[in-house]
Amino acid sequence: MKGELHDAEVRPPVAVLFGRAGRTGGEDVLDELAGLAEAADVGVAGRLVQSLQRPLSATYIGSGKVEELRDLVKACHAELVLADVDLSPAQARNLTKAVGVRVVDRSELIMDIFARRARTAQAKLQVELAQLKYMLPRLRGQWVHLDRYRGGGVGTRGPGEKQLETDRRLVNKRIGDLQARLEVYERRTQLNLAGRSSARKVALAGYTNTGKSTLFNRLTGADRLAVNRLFATLDTRTRKWPVPGCEELILSDTVGFVASLPHHLVASFHATLEEVVEADLVLHIVDASGPHVRESMEAVMTTLKDIGAADIETLCVFNKVDLIADTMELQALLNAHPGAVVISARTGQGLEDLSSRVAAFFVSQTQVFQITIPIERGRALALAGELGELISSDADTQCVRVCLRVEESRIARLKAWAASEGLLLEPARIEDGAANSGD
Ligand SMILES: Nc1nc2c(ncn2[C@@H]2O[C@H](COP(=O)(O)OP(=O)(O)OP(=O)(O)O)[C@@H](O)[C@H]2O)c(=O)[nH]1
Ligand SMILES: [Mg+2]
Structure with missing residues (x-):
């Protein structure tokens, strides 16, 4: 089984985006989901938001809204609905039936993107494990999931009824298999980390697309892929970072975070995130020019806590300042985060300051x-x-x-x-x- 879902013969599907209204009630709450859709090669045909106090257990949204969603799907000729929420297996099943096209929730979409992006053997195994664990409670009557998983793209292919035969037992066996293979990587990571025990370890962490790889390249002279898309990086890379006054310092670039990162995915990427957990210092890279700075910083903090890295010393780094015209905005950020460093990984502004702050941190230790x-x-x-x-x-x-x-x-x-x-x-x-x- 493979993680790569791309199929050249299938034209990209179009979707209707659905989400819960934020405080402003505007459709811009779906902007990030639109970015995720783009990363999964899905076109966006329509958007629907609803302010909802409490989701319903059967269909998540009320029957009136279900109808509205179904009408919008028809009007846009959409082939699937992307929901910016996490749906229970029953909710996903019921909604899919009621709307007439597949309803894919946020976790599934993110795992799909990871599956497309995974390049290393380890990353592929990690994504597959997360997908299988997600799929397990959804097996009943969920041939669509199996079909997608087998390589149909996001809801683009017709069902293959015989795939119903894939049962819990087989999936469980595969999960056991993957876990055993991943343990080998884990041990290797532990060994590598132990071998580097004398070096000081700095890890880049942050929301996806904030410029971690761009910064990593600049600081270490590497040539990692850095592009304007979500989840460009899925594996970890480590290189020496020459910092004046600091002997033997190594820097790790790693996978970006996103709000409500699927639990299974975080668990599966345990070994990849080990570099962050084992770091002496985490540089929290923030896109200071982005629209939701506070929310994305909170999401990163939450994920750091989830992976057991909450106690590691963290230096907040505001990146992409070259894009900020409004100095008041930047000042407000700095007031809220007094110790932060301001940089542009693109122009190089502030990188010397960053180096000396890191050196000073290690001297203080x-x-x-x-x-x-x-x-x-x-x-x-x-x-x-x-x-x-x-x-x-x-x-x-x-x-x-x-x-x-x-x-x-x-x-x-x-x-x-x-x-x-x-x-x-x-x-x-x-x-x-x-x-x-x-x-
Ligand atoms: N203007 C500007 N753009 C930047 C800066 N740093 C990075 N970028 C751009 O932001 C986009 C994302 O950069 P990456 O370095 O791939 O971001 P990342 O944090 O590694 O992303 P993931 O690997 O997806 O988590 C790219 O288009 C970069 O060129 C900066 O300081 N200024
Ligand atoms: Mg990256």
Whole structure:
């Protein structure tokens, strides 16, 4: 089974977009869904929004609205409905029956896009796993899902009744299979991360299309795909990022987030997102020129929490400032996020500032110590150098005094070692005063 759903012989289907009205009640609440539709190669023929207090358990929307939706679908000759909500299996089934064309919910659409974009073997397996888990409770009478899954595009092909034969048991077996294969990748990722334990790890995270890959390319000299479309990146890439004053720093570019990212998808992409979870510092890249800055930032925070990265130090980075004409708007953003850095990955504006902020962060995570080592203890001297970065040394006829910059995570080890060797270890200040409080 493959994740790639594109079929050259099938012309792109057209859809009616449906969603719940936001506070303004305008159709612009569907703009993001339209972007997602475009990413899935689906044309948009019409839009319908409804203000709805509480969804109905049977059809999500009331019978009057169902009729309106059906009429709009007919009038636009639409072949499917894309709903900007998550539907229960029963709701999707009932709505599909009532409207007369397939009703695809937000989760399914996002998984479809991921399936199209997945290029690496791991990403393909991850998407397939998410799709199967999503499909499992929907198998009953849901030949359309199987059909789509088998390569029919988003609701473009006729049903294949015999696909009903694919039953729970087979799907479950396949899920087990995929999980086993993905575990191999997971172990590999763990090994890679362990092997890089001495390097400082910075991860780019943020809403889709905010410029993470563009920034990654600029900072590391890579040539990742960076294009104006949703979910351009689905795998993780890591490269050295040369930052003055910061030894061995590696940067990861990874998959973008979106509001209500399907739960199964987040779970499946666990290994890919591991780079974020394992990072020492997350750069939260925000498209400051976008229309819904606050909402998308919240969605990113939620996802970071979901993947267990909520406690990682995060630096907010407002990108695409070259597109902002209204300085008041930018100022308002900065007032709301005082520590943020303002950049343009396109023009390069602010990148030096970003580097120095990152370097300063890592310096703040270290302390400087002075160790006094008797001159004849050459081996101890060499070992000290392995526990931290040597800043200076000063010798007389008896002793060598070395100043070491030590990461917080290694301080306990350094102290234990010095005690066991009977060496004098003291907090130190360094001349330029940049690093250490000395207490
Ligand atoms: N004007 C402007 N455009 C930018 C800037 N940074 C990125 N872009 C554009 O924004 C679009 C998305 O850029 P990407 O780097 O692919 O975004 P991404 O965050 O990696 O997207 P995903 O991989 O989909 O999550 C591309 O068309 C970029 O050229 C910027 O600073 N200014
Ligand atoms: Mg990208």
